[in-house]
Structure formats: structure tokens, C-alpha cells
Amino acid sequence: KNEVEQSPQNLTAQEGEFITINCSYSVGISALHWLQQHPGGGIVSLFMLSSGKKKHGRLIATINIQEKHSSLHITASHPRDSAVYICAVRRGSGGGADGLTFGKGTHLIIQP
Amino acid sequence: DAMVIQNPRYQVTQFGKPVTLSCSQTLNHNVMYWYQQKSSQAPKLLFHYYDKDFNNEADTPDNFQSRRPNTSFCFLDIRSPGLGDAAMYLCATSRDQAPGNEQFFGPGTRLTVL
Numbered sequence: 001k002n003e004v005e006q007s008p009q010n011l012t013a014q015e016g017e018f019i020t021i022n023c024s025y026s027v028g029i030s031a032l033h034w035l036q037q038h039p040g041g042g043i044v045s046l047f048m049l050s051s052g053k054k055k056h057g058r059l060i061a062t063i064n065i066q067e068k069h070s071s072l073h074i075t076a077s078h079p080r081d082s083a084v085y086i087c088a089v090r091r092g093s094g095g096g097a098d099g100l101t102f103g104k105g106t107h108l109i110i111q112p
Numbered sequence: 113d114a115m116v117i118q119n120p121r122y123q124v125t126q127f128g129k130p131v132t133l134s135c136s137q138t139l140n141h142n143v144m145y146w147y148q149q150k151s152s153q154a155p156k157l158l159f160h161y162y163d164k165d166f167n168n169e170a171d172t173p174d175n176f177q178s179r180r181p182n183t184s185f186c187f188l189d190i191r192s193p194g195l196g197d198a199a200m201y202l203c204a205t206s207r208d209q210a211p212g213n214e215q216f217f218g219p220g221t222r223l224t225v226l
Contacts, residue, residue: 004154031212042118042219043155043202050212086154099145099157099169099204100215 003027004103006087012109019074021106023087026068033100034061034072035086043086046072077110084108115139116218118203124224125193133188133221135203141216143209144186146178147202149220155202161186162209190223198225 004025013019023032034046047054047061049070054061058077063070074081084107088100117136125131135144143162147155159168161180175197180186190197200220206213 002154033215035217040222043204043217045214045216048212048214088155099147099160100155102154102156104154 002103003101004087004089006085006103006106008106009104010107010109012111013077015078015110015112017077017110019077019081019108019110021072021085021087021108023070023072023103024068025070025087025089027089027091027101029068029089029091031090032063032070033088033090034070035088037084037086037105039083046085074108079110079112082109116203116205116216118201118218118221120221121219122222122224124226125190126226127195128192131190131193131223133190133201133223135186135188135218136184137203137205137216138184139205139207139216140183141205141207142183143206143213144180145204145206145215146186146188147204149200149202151199158188193223193225195225198223 007022032049036044036046049061049063058075060073084105086105087103090100119134145160146158148158149155157169158172158176159178175191177189200222202220203218204215206215
């Protein structure tokens, strides 16, 4: 079982719909990242969370540390939001420059 | 703009022929990471540098090595590429070791092994 699980793996929706992508993890973490990857492209960091909720434009990310769960929401979705959304966690509670452990990603397609 | 740059974006090599991928950063970050992402899989950490200190992941093959001659540059050397090493290689940086530091990713280098 992967340490970081995302659902759904694939999601197709119509423009304007409210989108939710879920991430569950099974290890202790110091931070959780939501990342966006376009086809053939590099990765862009959307959010980094250690508690609570963050909002940036039409994107909202929440995390529940006790339940080891995070969600990424997209309001008023648009075709340009089509991408792979990846949840990644940084393990542990202290220092050390550990890299990220990634989920497999959610492939989102927003149709006009 | 400050950024993470990877060259080349696409690299083709032959089976067994050594290849070097390059990453540079203008962020003056202390930590640099190399990730491997195979098709339809999640990225996987290969190793990272904190300043000049090299940290190898336990399951990174010996075939993969890295050099960081200065703060700005980090190289990934694949000594004898196999077909299974074809992947996207992602470089990332973070300012320092603290957990709250964001990672900044480069555009990646897609490696093809013939």
C-alpha cells in the first residue's frame, strides 16, 4: 500500500463544476504539498500545508492532521485547470532535508 | 525571474552510454533534489544535497550519481543507462532543511534510452 493515496485517479468534469481531489497518508508528516503538473511539463507548487486551510484564487486546500487527510478544491473549474494534481508529503516532525513522498496523482480534465 | 533551470529538456542516449543531466538555480537555495518520474508513476526521490552534504536514498541504484560543484549547479550522472532508466528527471530546490520550506521544481528533463 502506498504511503500517499489519492482519489480519484481520473476525473472528467464540465466547465464550472466544483472539483474535489482527496489525499490520505499513512505516515507522520511535517508538511503536505499540493502540486500541479501539466502534460510534458514540470511541476508547480500550489500549496504547502501543515494545518488548517489555505486559499489562492479559485483553489482551496485543507488538511486534517488527526485524520491524515487533505483535500484540494477547485471552484468554477475551467479547461485550463486540466492537469495532473499531485499530493506529496514531507515525512517526520523535525529537521533534515528529506525529499517528498508523492501520491500517484489525479488526472483532471475539464471539458468546455 | 529566479527559477530552477534544467538542461536539456529532452535527452536521448544509447543503452550503456553515460549521460549527464544538468540543473541550475538562481534562488540561492541550500538544498537541491533529484527525482525520477517514470511514465504514469509518481516522482521518486533519488538523492539530495544540503549544501555540499550528499544524501542518497537507500534504493537509488549505484548507476546514478550526482555532483554539486557550487550552490547554483547540480548534476545527475547516469553511468550506464539501461532501458529502465528512461524517465522524466526532475530537479527541485528548497531554501533550507526546515519542514515548512516549499520545494521549487524545474521543468524536468525527459530521458530516452535507445
